[in-house]
Amino acid sequence: MLPEDSEKGRTLSARDQLLVVIDPVARRTDGESVRIAKDVLGAAATVRVCLPDGPEEFAKALVKRGARRPVVIGDDRALIRAVGVLHRERELTSCALSVVPVGAAQTLARALGVPAGAVAAARAVLEGVERRLDLLVDDRDDVVLGELRIPPVVSAASGGGAAVDGHPWLRTCQSFVRTLAARPSRVAAAPGPAPARLRVEADGVLVVDLDQPVEGVFLTPGDGGFAEVEVRRAATGSEAAALRVRARTVTVSGSDFRYRADAVVTGPIRTRTWTVRPRAWGLTLPDRP
Template identity: 30%
Template sequence: MNPRLVITNAAAGSTDVPSIEAALAVLRDDGPVRLEETADGADLDRVLDGRRDDETVVAIGGDGSLHALVSALYVRGELGRVPIGLIPLGTGNDLARTIGLSVEPDEAARQLVDAVRTEIDLIVDDEGKVTVNAVHVGLGAHAGRQASWWKRRLGPIGYAVGAIQAGLTAPGLHLRIYVDQERLPHSHGVMMVAMGNGAYVGAGAHLSPGADPGDGWADVMVSYADSPVARLGYALGLRRGEHALREDVKTSRARELAVQGDEFWVNSDGEVSGPYRAKSWTVVPGAVAMMLPDPRHARNSAT
């Protein structure tokens, strides 16, 4: 018996009833399922208050739904003790790609049935706010603001349109950047600063192709693309995962990142906040207990 508390998030758009029902049918064949719909943080807290000790909490939705669940458990002091499952639904699903989950809800539910408990890392900022997948300053946040308009009209391709538009219009920033407390030598013309726990952003852009959310580190990327041509090249390279090959892009792996200087916006798991003049983030290794596909099964199926 594998009891599960399944949570949908109406505010995040996880209302594809046929897909949800297909996933639930798979889970019900494996054990008891309680389905709860939430509309806001208060709803989510109410549902978590009623969680039974033996239940895995399963979020049905995209990166935003998982972010909301992880954030709520973190604030409640329950993160790491409560096992979390994810059934991707919606337009983002970037972390799902990194951790090997199918973006087809019924197939993701089958993966969840055979999943093993796996600890993944978390990024926490200086205000105690969490990032599960990736956080961006500069172009990343500007693209998120642009994409929110385009996404409503074009669906997933809106992310790409927003990224390209941002690449042409976002201003370069003067920022002091500290990676594991060491200041980077260049501070002018900063186009984007990113800290990736997962490999993808914006519905599949390869921001941090080598990122592993279970290795205790985050991938840090800084772009100094400070001309319209360079910005367009960077934005297009980001979609193909080739931006790190550019001379105006610097990459590293770190556990701490701090940014100070010009006023900037922050995009954390697709949610934009700000403006700020100073912000810092720290990796908390193994903070999230996820139910993920067994890598041994992946190896066996590939042979």
């Protein structure tokens, strides 16, 4: 039996019942926007608020949501985490996810069509419509919602962040060594990123092999069950044209490459395969013609 709203004297539908999961980063960084979003949602729906302390509690709240529509208040990482949880639980097809972006990282949410501002985003949760979107899933069962890119290799001499991700002590040592070794009259400029040697296959067809250095590889979920793939070859003599294809499955292999999927950097790895899942997940967005 559906719960009844005693003030309005009406029976609440499943759409009126929300599980609002507030990411801890959002609570710390912008409590005022969180409060505004809660007020807007609570004025028009029955809201159960969950305040998880970490990823485990965040996942548990989504899994045990019952018939309530899940709403995430948080940044891009919170949105990615929510889609990943629902995908691993095989529940993406049974619900539409909603998000109110709060926090510094909102690029992905904006690109997907979520309005800016706590009030506009909360109203879209209440008044919007579900739109089914394609999803990239890799061979580890991780998901990609937006752009995936494989950057060129960064040499140790260039001090690029991709080579030292997650190791502050190594960045400090490199900085110290560069300071001691700096001799402008004798030392040449540090080399920039070197082209990567990668093998890229799209639906089993070879796009580029290890003998053709590339400046980068880009994948995005397109529409109709295909990923948009762009391979930027390293220029040799004249500017090399980018190769663009559409594929359902993309495999990239090479020697210890890293990639950035949405907001997360992964690697180094030697091979990875991504497969498009057509219309795999639903996001509540403003109802626009």
